[in-house]
Amino acid sequence: MMNEKKIDELKSILASPKKIVLVPHRNPDGDAMGAALGLYSVLVQLQHEVHVISPNEIPHFLNWMPEIGKVSIFENNEKEALQILNQADYIFALDFNILARTGEKMEKALENTAAFKIMIDHHQMPGDFAKLIFSDTAFGSTCELLYTILMQAGFLKYINKDAATCLYTGIVTDSGSFRFPKTNSSTHNAVADLIEKGIDNPQIHNALFDNNSYNRLQLLGKALQNMVLLSESKTSYIYLSEKDLQQFDYQKGDTEGFVNYGLTITGIDFTAFFIERKEDAGIKISFRSQGNFDVNLFARRFFNGGGHINAAGGNSDLSLEETINRFKEIVKNYKSEFYV
Ligand SMILES: [Mn+2]
Incomplete structure (x- = not known):
């Protein structure tokens, strides 16, 4: 009640x-x-x-x-x-x-x-x-x-x-x-x-x-091609650069749900999706997890964000490459601290 x-x-x-x-x-x-x-x-x-x-x-x-x-x-x-x-x-x-x-x-x-x-x-x-x-x-x-x-x-x-x-x-x-x-x-x-x-x-x-445009599916294909596995950390990530978005005539909402693909790989409990949006000044990041890995705390501590235990967002002022490098460093050194 x-x-x-x-x-x-x-x-x-x-x-x-x-x-x-x-x-x-x-x-x-x-x-x-x-x-x-x-x-x-x-x-x-x-x-x-x-x-x-x-x-x-x-x-x-x-x-x-x-x-x-x-x-x-x-x-x-x-x-x-x-x-x-x-x-x-x-x-x-x-x-x-x-x-x-x-x-x-x-x-x-x-x-x-x-x-x-x-x-x-x-x-x-x-x-x-x-x-x-x-x-x-x-x-x-x-x-x-x-x-x-x-x-x-x-x-x-x-x-x-x-x-x-x-x-x-x-x-x-x-x-x-x-x-x-x-x-x-x-x-x-x-x-x-x-x-x-x-x-x-x-x-x-x-x-x-079931309302995809051809370009959106091509963009999804690009994102999946860009997927990287960090198997030892049970982590995956995907990214899309501003150039990728332009190539497939990105429309608002096109990347909805892309982040979830990284979690569907066996053995992965944490995934991130980085989008380079010049218009939004910086890198927009979505985080998803399975089980007790807390992406809300992770996003709050490292990427000015937050959300829920299994779904959160954040952002970064660094370049796409620098943001991803920082992410990989953090995952390697601190991931174990965010199991709740
Ligand atoms: Mn909601």
Whole structure:
């Protein structure tokens, strides 16, 4: 049971019409957009004035989501976004737990608003910017946590087909199609209920996972060619340079899921994926692990990042080659310290 006081506080907030802004993290994934758009459809029915503001562009593999056309992009129209943020009574932070996850400018804007902030998130080590915090790492997705909150608040009846489609999207993407360790009977019960709401689950899978461009598959091929095994450390990594991305006409979202391939090799419990993005100034890194190797701690200590025990992100200001060399050094010398 979620803390009942918190559920009551949320219910009393939502009892009368409010100006509400829903914010996913920067580079939003299926879980962040699922939570934002799912909650959007619920709150609209509760007569609230609701806006969704994404810090930056939404990856194209999510462009089919219900109500996606209503989302404002902070980076594309700062002035309008600031106006909406400054008029908001309440701001929900969805699928992130520190404001820095929205990018430098939006972080400032959020810090400067007088709005009451509510966090719904499942990452480790939540910050303290929100006055009402639903943070639970036991959940495999923010969408499953949000579903549970809505259930306990007595709001399941407001999960219509659109909201259910969005929540399902978050659960299926963050659980690796129901196979990651946090997937449990509650997850499947939630999903069963969402299917009861009339969603077209095979079509959602199709839209999410069978929607490749030729270039994306070529880029995946390149990434796999670039895979390196550090067998003695049970570690693998892949990388893509800016040149590789250009060669295959990289579009936002194209590299989604690539990192997981490194973990599918027998005997590997840790993998990393390095992407050279000049636009983002530096090297973006994703980490994945199996079992009790804690990539959250690893990313926090060495690569200004964090996340979950088995999935985390980070970045580096060094060149691609220097970053990878540093990574190999660190793995060799410190990997054994991160088994929890
Ligand atoms: Mn998530």
